[in-house]
Amino acid sequence: MTPTAPTPVLEAARLTKRYGRVTALDAVDLQVRPGAIGLLGPNGAGKTTLMKCLLQLQPITDGHARLLGRDVAREGRELRKLVGFAPEQDCHIPRMVGCEYVTYCAQLCGLTFQAARQRAHEMLDFVGMGQERYREIGTYSTGMKQRVKLAQAIVHDPQIVFLDEPTNGLDPKGRVQILELVHTLWREHGISVVLSSHLLHDVDQICDQIIIIAQGRVLVHDTLENLKARRRGTAEVVLAHRQNDFLTACQRRQWPCDASPNGRLRVDHGGTDVTPVLELLREIQLVPLEIVPSPNVLEETFLHALETSHATA
Amino acid sequence: MPLHEAHYQHWEGVRSGIWSRRAVIAANGLRGCLRGKWLRRVLAACWGGALAQVAVLFALGQLLVKDSLVARSTNNFDPQLRGFLQGLVGWLEQHPEISVRVTQDFLFYQLSGYLTVFTMLAIALAVPHLITRDLGSKAILIYSSKAITRWDYVLGKAGTVFGLIGLTWLGPVVFSWFLGNLLAPHWHFFWHSRLALLHAGLYGLGAAAVLSGLALGVSAISPREKITATAWLAIWLVGRVFSSIGNAPREVLASTPRHWLEHLSTTFNLSQLSASIFRLGDDLQLARENVPLIGNLLHGANPRALAAVQSPDVWGAVISLGVMLAIAAALVAWRVKPE
Known part of the structure; x- marks a missing residue:
């Protein structure tokens, strides 16, 4: 039933x-x-x-x-x-x-x-x-x-x-x-x-x-x-040091990555969860302070919806 | 560890009906009103009037007891007053079924007039507690989000005024009737005065209904307490000016018809209803026939005031009060909204 x-x-x-x-x-x-x-x-x-x-x-x-x-x-x-x-x-x-x-x-x-x-x-x-x-x-x-x-x-x-x-x-x-x-x-x-x-x-x-x-x-x-789920391929990584090593590793894998002014690194890894990011971190022997999957999804959805609404209006 | 030790628990119980919720609003409003010391003083004046009425009824009964202190002390009175009292006592002894009703009708008519003044004062003090404060604090939104409509709210607030008038008017009337007749020399005073109580009660209830509606209307005028209290007093006092037109010199008024401006006064309209309910015209006729001195006393009275009591303009009063109530209802409907 x-x-x-x-x-x-x-x-x-x-x-x-x-x-x-x-x-x-x-x-x-x-x-x-x-x-x-x-x-x-x-x-x-x-x-x-x-x-x-x-x-x-x-x-x-x-x-x-x-x-x-x-x-x-x-x-x-x-x-x-x-x-x-x-x-x-x-x-x-x-x-x-x-x-x-x-x-x-x-x-x-x-x-x-x-x-x-x-x-x-x-x-x-x-x-x-x-x-x-x-x-x-x-x-x-x-x-x-x-x-x-x-x-x-x-x-x-x-x-x-x-x-x-x-x-x-x-x-x-x-x-x-x-x-x-x-x-x-x-x-x-x-x-x-x-x-x-x-x-x-x-x-x-x-x-x-x-x-x-x-x-x-x-x-x-x-x-x-x-x-x-619509934005699962994105993650936010917080590192205490060696941010440049992480950025270089991302470039090698052709993952777009940028650093925000507060030091957080935002990476588009394209996976369904954060496993690829964890694998990369293990590979370069880095321990993250924090990993946030699908960060700011609400904010982005909200802004996107508003933009669409304004465009339609 | 939870932030707070207390946990939410569901409630299972039977919920009360809508009349109970309206009564809660009425009771809460009345509690709020009675916190004011001035209102408590006005209440004391009302109940003081009731006690005075008890004293008068007691003294009246004691006139029938030959050896009583009251009966003996009449010997020291002015001959005209003594003659009046002797006529009254004779009438009370011969036709108690009529005389008790007529005298108590007259006394309760007077008491009702006295209580009207203090009730108007009490309402002036209570008006800000009705709708005004809720408008000022936007509490109407909270009321409207509960299991009541805005008309339930208005009914509840009307209940507050009704309760207040019960304390300033209906309560003292019933109390003085009961205690006054309890102290009378004969039990049949209770029976013979039943119509006086009925008249006073009917008038009190009618006035309570009218004054409740008007008080709610005035209370909805503004969210500022001083404005609504002043508005009530202004309406009452300006009304008294209009009603005093009838007290102009008799040579001016004797030939003029009743003036319509009098009907702008709430208290004048209520007095017309009162005279019609108490049927004082019939009572005065009966009294005049049985106590000759009453005719002499009435001869000196203002003819216009006498006419107002003997043949009141009931329909004029009903129409005027109806218009006032319609305006009050429109004000309430306009102002009592969640936003």
Whole structure:
């Protein structure tokens, strides 16, 4: 018996959104499987509009959308019990302390007070909030606000979470922590995550599916694995010394190779994995500090998609 | 080692219905309002009025007890007042089924008027807690991303005002009726005054519905708290100026028809509804027939004010309040959006 394909968590059919004469979403067609989904695009591409249309925060001009197999237009309210959303901007309910706020958000999704209070504490623990939870949200730092936003988005145990730029304004340590938390939601708990970001590195770290959107149109929708497979013949090598020996060896094998300003050597070896590079290094008796297969694939795919989009426009 | 010791756990439980979620919004709003010390002072004034009403009802009952301190102390009163009280006592003894209702109708009408003023003040203090702050902080986006629609949100916020009016108005009315009649000399006071309670309750509920709608409309005007609170006070006070047109000298007003500008006042319109619900015209007629001195007292009253009580312009009030509510609903629909 062949396994059946999982039901798409997100479907859009000719989904269109216009603001007056401006078309923010232009007949978007999508079928997205459960997973960690990265929504990429430049500013004003339509990422946030797509999320808001799916959550019914914006009325759809034309087309249809389904979330978790249910019609967004018909079942929006009940559907949102199973959906979490952390918006980009600060929009906390004023004069509430963190714990009270997360409890209230859980109650708005149908949890009883006791359950909501218990869940709120669990989620605040999960996102790494300590005693700050008893302070007014207005006094929080950007990092704390992002954590509370994440807590309120998952407090009601949704099946899918939309996160709009969740690492905005965070320091490197905070960014890593938030990304790690988001990563565990799908990997360990099966909660699909739609992560909208313009930070390609964030998406590369935690997402297994990529949607690139620009000018209201979906340019790329594929798994990260497939995108990387398209550029498997490239690797980035970091060496502590004897870079010239490596460059000479590459020239002998007629592999194009160049050094970037940060000292990393980028080589087009043409293989399906990094084995040819390892063989070459063994041959010239060099120990690399790091080998990155298919480096910057996301960035290159992104730029390529944008260039194609501009050329078409 | 995991970054955080706490782990995510799925939740399995029964989710509450939509009315429960609306009630959560209402309760949260009410909690927010009651944090203000000025609002608590206004509440104290409302309940103080209710206690005063209990005292009046108690004193009225004590007039029927011959040896009571209250009955004995009437001997020291002015002859005209003593005559009035004797007429009232006689009426209460002979026809309690009518007199208890009429006197309590009148007393609860007065109490409702007093509570209207403090309720308007309480709403002025509460208006920023309704929609204004959520507009200012863009919290509408968070509400809209939860399992509620924007109309559920509005209903919840209306529940907040309703709850507040319950505390400033309906609660004191029911409390004073219950305790006032509990302290009366006869149990039948409860039965005979049931219509007074019904009238006060009906009026309170109607006013609560109207004021909730208007408060939400004003609260949606701006994301700035000072602006909405001032707007509420301005609408109320300017309305009072319009309604005071009826208090001009009687020679000016005696021959003029009722002025339409009065209907721009929310409180005037509510007073018209109140007079019609309490049917004070009928009550005054009954009182005049049974207590002769009441006729003399009414003779000195402003005819226009008397006419407003005896034959209120209900339809004018209903239409005016309807228009005000429609404007408020349009404002709410326009302003309460996720973006």
